[in-house]
Amino acid sequence: MSFRITKLDGIVQFQITRPEIHNAVNHEVVDGFALFIEQLAQEDVQFGVVTGEGDKAFCSGGDLSVFHSLRTEQQALEIHERMATLLYKLATQPVPVIALVNGTAIGGGAEIASACDYRLVSQHARAGFVQGTLAITSGWGGTTFLQLKGIPYDKLLKFTTEAKPLPADELKDLGWATSVYSGDKWAAVADFVKQMKQLHPSVAKSYKTLLTTELRKPEVYERVLDEARMCAKLWELDAHHEAVDRFLARKK
Numbered sequence: 001m002s003f004r005i006t007k008l009d010g011i012v013q014f015q016i017t018r019p020e021i022h023n024a025v026n027h028e029v030v031d032g033f034a035l036f037i038e039q040l041a042q043e044d045v046q047f048g049v050v051t052g053e054g055d056k057a058f059c060s061g062g063d064l065s066v067f068h069s070l071r072t073e074q075q076a077l078e079i080h081e082r083m084a085t086l087l088y089k090l091a092t093q094p095v096p097v098i099a100l101v102n103g104t105a106i107g108g109g110a111e112i113a114s115a116c117d118y119r120l121v122s123q124h125a126r127a128g129f130v131q132g133t134l135a136i137t138s139g140w141g142g143t144t145f146l147q148l149k150g151i152p153y154d155k156l157l158k159f160t161t162e163a164k165p166l167p168a169d170e171l172k173d174l175g176w177a178t179s180v181y182s183g184d185k186w187a188a189v190a191d192f193v194k195q196m197k198q199l200h201p202s203v204a205k206s207y208k209t210l211l212t213t214e215l216r217k218p219e220v221y222e223r224v225l226d227e228a229r230m231c232a233k234l235w236e237l238d239a240h241h242e243a244v245d246r247f248l249a250r251k252k
Ligand SMILES: C[C@@H](C(=O)O)C(=O)SCCNC(=O)CCNC(=O)[C@H](O)C(C)(C)COP(=O)(O)OP(=O)(O)OC[C@H]1O[C@@H](n2cnc3c(N)ncnc32)[C@H](O)[C@@H]1OP(=O)(O)O
Pocket: 020, 021, 022, 024, 025, 060, 061, 062, 063, 064, 065, 104, 106, 107, 108, 109, 111, 130, 131, 134, 137, 138, 139, 140, 231, 247, 251, 252
């Protein structure tokens, strides 16, 4: 199984369990993500947490060995639209979700974290929209989420266009990391939610609903789909396939 969902004391945790491949997203992880979002709707759920197994990686984005079989714009669009729609649902449903960025978060992994409400980032983690190194853009809505969550325009343009993972302190300066932790990751979550957990769950859900009013507008979902389409267009080009070939060849 490529993921694990557990529920404990009002917190639903979604963990990608592919540490040997830096928790890259395959089709099973996508299905797991859909299940996780369904589970957030249970009455007694107060928070969600997304993380990756192990201490090296949060998620390294799409599994290039799997998704490399998608050659055309239309084939790529299917997976991008599915993930973009799931992340849009995650961002707009009422339960606050914490990205527990326990290690590297790049490509689609950084997009998943960007769709969450909070990003608790390990001191040793790096995160970035590295899609540009593969001659594509973000395709799961991540850039749209970050702009609508208030990352300044010029900083966001540089962050996405440079395609370079940043260390935790720079992620904090950018406004991407909510806070930076060291030590045990679950202790960091417990500490982060401590005050909020003492209140009735409807408080956090109501504030999130209020603060996502703009995000829930139909034109924002349309823009997220535009981001998926933009990536799918570039995906089809030789420059992308050649870059992925180089990455996969590097493995041997
Ligand atoms: C869909 C799209 C989107 O945003 O819309 C995307 O996500 S594009 C995907 C964007 N993601 C990427 O470009 C990530 C590519 N991965 C990397 O740059 C690197 O692997 C790092 C994640 C920085 C880790 O480097 P490090 O030197 O520590 O380890 P490593 O490269 O030996 O990785 C360990 C093993 O995991 C594999 N591996 C890591 N990330 C992978 C990925 N995303 N897809 C497929 N395989 C991957 C490596 O090939 C290697 O396999 P072996 O042990 O067999 O040699």
